Amino acid sequence: MRLRGLPLAAAALASALAVAQNPVPPAPSEDIGARISVDVNRVNLLFTVMDRKGRFVTDLTKDDFELIESKRPQTLQEFSAETDLPLRLGILIDTSNSIRDRFKFEQEAASQFVQSVMRTNTDRGMLISFDSTAQLVSDLVSDPGVLEEAIRGLRPGGGTALYDAIYFACRDKLALDQPKTKYRRAIVVLSDGEDNQSHFTRDQALEMAQRADTVVYTISTDTTRSDLEGNKVLTYFAKNTGGRAYFPFRVEDLEQSFENIHNELSHQYIVLYRPEPLLTDGLFHNFELRVKGRKELLVRVRPGYWAPRM
Numbered sequence: 001m002r003l004r005g006l007p008l009a010a011a012a013l014a015s016a017l018a019v020a021q022n023p024v025p026p027a028p029s030e031d032i033g034a035r036i037s038v039d040v041n042r043v044n045l046l047f048t049v050m051d052r053k054g055r056f057v058t059d060l061t062k063d064d065f066e067l068i069e070s071k072r073p074q075t076l077q078e079f080s081a082e083t084d085l086p087l088r089l090g091i092l093i094d095t096s097n098s099i100r101d102r103f104k105f106e107q108e109a110a111s112q113f114v115q116s117v118m119r120t121n122t123d124r125g126m127l128i129s130f131d132s133t134a135q136l137v138s139d140l141v142s143d144p145g146v147l148e149e150a151i152r153g154l155r156p157g158g159g160t161a162l163y164d165a166i167y168f169a170c171r172d173k174l175a176l177d178q179p180k181t182k183y184r185r186a187i188v189v190l191s192d193g194e195d196n197q198s199h200f201t202r203d204q205a206l207e208m209a210q211r212a213d214t215v216v217y218t219i220s221t222d223t224t225r226s227d228l229e230g231n232k233v234l235t236y237f238a239k240n241t242g243g244r245a246y247f248p249f250r251v252e253d254l255e256q257s258f259e260n261i262h263n264e265l266s267h268q269y270i271v272l273y274r275p276e277p278l279l280t281d282g283l284f285h286n287f288e289l290r291v292k293g294r295k296e297l298l299v300r301v302r303p304g305y306w307a308p309r310m
Contacts, residue, residue, distance in 0.1 A: 041274050041278070042272045042274050043272065043273055043275060044270065044272050045242075045270065045271045045273075045302070046184055046186075046215055046269075047268065047269055047299055047300055047301035048264055048267055048268050048269070048300045049297055049300075050297070050298045050300065051297055051298075052296050052298075056264075056267035058083075059081075061081075062076050062079035062271075064294075065079075065271065065289060065290070065292065065299075066289075066290060066292050067271070067273060067288070068287060068288045068290075069275055069276075069285060069286070069287040072276065074273050074274075074275065074276060075273060075274070076271050076272075077273050077274060078182075078270075078271070079269070079270070079272075080182060080270045081269050082182075083266050083267065083268065085182055085183055085184050085268075086122055086124075086182075086183040086184070087117070087119075087124075087125075087184050088123070088140070088174055088177055088183060088184065088185045089118065089123060089124070089186055089188070090126050090128060090169040090170075090173065090174060090188070090214075091110060091114065091125060091126070091147065091151070092128045092130065092162075092165050092187060092188065092191070093107075093110060093127070093130075093151065093190045093191075094129075094130060094131075094160060094189075094190060094191035094192065094221060095129045095154055095155065096130075096131045096132075096157070096159055096160040097131075097156060097158065097159075098192055098194065099156060099191075099192060099221045100156045102221055102223075103154075103156045105252075106190055106254060107151055107152055107154060109254040109258050110151050111148045111152060112258065113188070113258035113259075113262065114144045114147045114148050115144050117261075117262045118142075118147070121142050123142065124140040124141060124177065125144065125147050126139055126140045126141070126147075126169070127147050127151060128168065129154050130161045131156070131157055131158030131159055131197075132160075133158075133164070133197070134161050134164040134165035134169075136173075139173075158197075159197040160194050160195050160196055161198045161199075162189070162191055162193065162194070163195050163201060163205040164198040164199055164200055164205075165189075166187065166189070166205040166206075166208070166209060166216070167200045167204060167205045169214075170187070170205075170208045170209045170211070170212035171212065174187070174212050174214050175208075175211070175212035175214075182270060184268065184270070185212060185213055185214040185215065186214065186215045186216075186217065186243070187209070187214055187215070187216045187217065187243075188218075188219070188261060189218045189219070189234065190219050190221060191218070191219075191221060191234065192220060192221045192222040192228075192231075193220060193222070193230025193231055193233040194229070194230040202236065205237075206236070206241070209237070209241050210240070210241060210284075210302060210304075210306055214241060215242045216237045216238055216241040216243045217238060217243040217244055217245075218234035218238050218243070218244075219245075219246045219257045220234055220245070220246065220248070222247075223248065223251065231245070240302060240303060242300055242302040243300075244260075244300065246260060246261070271289070281307055282308065282309030283306070284305070284307075285305055285306075285307055287304055287305070289301050
């Protein structure tokens, strides 16, 4: 992957670009989990709970939940319902030619989202654009103004390397950023979901997001039909990481989609548990997390985790 400098005057943005390296992904044949540092003792789950009317449920405690893996109840070692945990956020924006006619409005909506969701000196965010290649425009920074200016400096053109962008954001950035306290990792993808340039596959990109404990939220830029193949791809990433896919059928609805993601990021739970038995087979293991005796409540969480290989 290559970096693209932006002709921006802001010194802060120039500093952010200066620390960015030239990220080139390995060949797809490489073990894609090799560079992820895994806690072999605990699995970290970031999730939300909603009722049937789509309202967030935020007053639950650890004792309200049960987690089943391999038909065995698991012990929840840590539980938190805090909404002020540090956020590590990746904004991934499709700059391919297919979204050219809507690009200005998308820039404005994304800029407002960054300003509303990021807290200076608490959260850190980065911007990756992708057309024929994925490009780190702004590295992880704590100043939302830097990201906002970077977003406004983007220009559309080229093909689409969506999978490479997700893979790179999770492997080279979010997975390597390790705050000393508990934290959240999330990606917001603004795209039509079509990919015609990536070196990595859809499943490899998803696996990397799951290994990096990253929730993926997607906003479709295709305002025609929700059943298009690209929209199915966006749903696939969101569903399998515990996120949510949004399909605004008017460009004016983009702001509401970003606001919905903002609300979800503000109403999350975190659970950590040690799988019993603890397997180190390098395989994907499914679990079920649910609220005891409350079938009307929906828990939105990724379906499993990748065990380390020892």
